[in-house]
Amino acid sequence: MKFIDEAKIEVIAGKGGDGSASFRREKFIPFGGPDGGDGGRGGSIYAVADRNINTLVDYRYTRKFKANNGEKGRGSDCYGKGAEDLILRVPVGTVISDLNSGDVVADLAVDGQKARIARGGRGGLGNLHFKSSTNRAPRQFTRGEPGEERELKMELKVLADVGLLGLPNAGKSTFIRSVSAAKPKVADYPFTTLHPNLGVVRTDENRSFVIADVPGLIEGAADGAGLGHRFLKHLQRTRILLHLVDLAPLDPDADPVRDALAIVAELAKYDARLADKPRWLVLNKLDLIPEEERDQRVADFLAAFKAAGHSETGRVFRIAAISGEGTRPLVYAIQDALDAMGPALPEVGEEQDDDFGDTLPAPIEELPLEGEEDGQ
CATH class of the missing domain: 2.70.210.12 (GTP1/OBG domain)
Known part of the structure; x- marks a missing residue:
């Protein structure tokens, strides 16, 4: 459909x-x-x-x-x-x-x-x-x-507890496939996701949350570029945003810091309240980085990101979504944070009824009685 x-x-x-x-x-x-x-x-x-x-x-x-x-x-x-x-x-x-x-x-x-x-x-x-x-x-x-x-x-x-942000091919669909039963399309080209996908992440028998994956954002999305600006509204009801960053892009000209800053700027352009939501950095695709270089790559990224004026980055996690490495600690941390926030109680408007009151309406019309026109 x-x-x-x-x-x-x-x-x-x-x-x-x-x-x-x-x-x-x-x-x-x-x-x-x-x-x-x-x-x-x-x-x-x-x-x-x-x-x-x-x-x-x-x-x-x-x-x-x-x-x-x-x-x-x-x-x-x-x-x-x-x-x-x-x-x-x-x-x-x-x-x-x-x-x-x-x-x-x-x-x-x-x-x-x-x-x-x-x-x-x-x-x-x-x-x-x-x-x-x-x-x-x-x-x-x-x-x-x-x-x-x-x-x-x-x-x-859409109603979701957690929303995923990031550039196309940042690994958002792979992440939601890794932690939930949702099966969004995954491919090695941008804009694979064309509409929001929801997945239920179950952390315990009676504990779970809903995560939303929307099409990737590009610079200028809030002004109409790409697909993501049409779907940013689906993140407005979420309580936590996960900002996925491709720490090992295949494009040699790509800069993860610049790309991450562009996403933050697009959020602020679209909706200031959306930009003020709790936002966690999730550094993805660690499996493409040699193990001995990972710590240094992460440290360099965070230093440059903070130097650009984002001293408050929220929580930071390192994962490899395709293999599931690091995803379980992230999932449990999200569940604990949502539990601490309490249940999401949407505002329900006042119930409406059709009580019109007891006053007589105006104007009052006067017409011939039934049968008068027939001479009765």
Whole structure:
């Protein structure tokens, strides 16, 4: 299935049914009084997070969603039937915002979380509501309110505890294959990863975390170069970033320090909050460096990295992802850090309802009674 993480849709909630202006007419009951019922409520549109869905492809090609209208009220105190609500199921982690204002409408970060994205119109009132001691034969009723219409943007941000950063071919996919059951594509050319991959890393019977691998970044990614800038949003929910650095690049002109600094700069350009997340350096591909040179290569890299102004590098690990060397201590350190941070509690918006209140809507219309136009 094609991975789609953005979509634009239009939602139109149902219109409320009109109220009825009717009077009771039965044999031997000359003054039956008003008996016009209310119109039914228009259908609202809700979005529900579903963990069984992992892409927004359903909303890429079907872009308009309309709920049904409420039924009109009728005589004999018959109220119109309210329309059923329309449910849109989206992946967990979907953020829905108003396309015009940019305001966030819903952030569905928990499986089963439900949010109303378009409110159905309230049904109109029948003339039954307007009778009084001075108005015993009211002909007033109200029209149903129109449903809410909105243009929305859906944006999927995957839910993961740990995110992987690095240039193409830094070994991110190899690392996630080494520590989890995920099997992303691995090859010896750049941009092998074309969409985010998630892997569950189990460190104990009851302890685990989720790691996200996104396409590699290149210099200028925040301005649109390469693929990575499209997927940086998937790292915004993570709690720890692992910055993988190829310590033994095959390109003789490559400079690991310069490349690492470029990644840090791209993070700051894209989102300052993302750049402020805890970020650990993971120096990869030690298997390509002679064992007697490893310590010196690592020391030279860290000295140059700190000299460039990054005195606070966070924790530093040395690994060889392809063989698994050094990955277990890294995995356990991540688990301990996540446990110390406590559980991730996403912000859940206030539950919405369709309580329209008890006030009478305006304006009140007055139309001929049912049957008057026919001379009855």
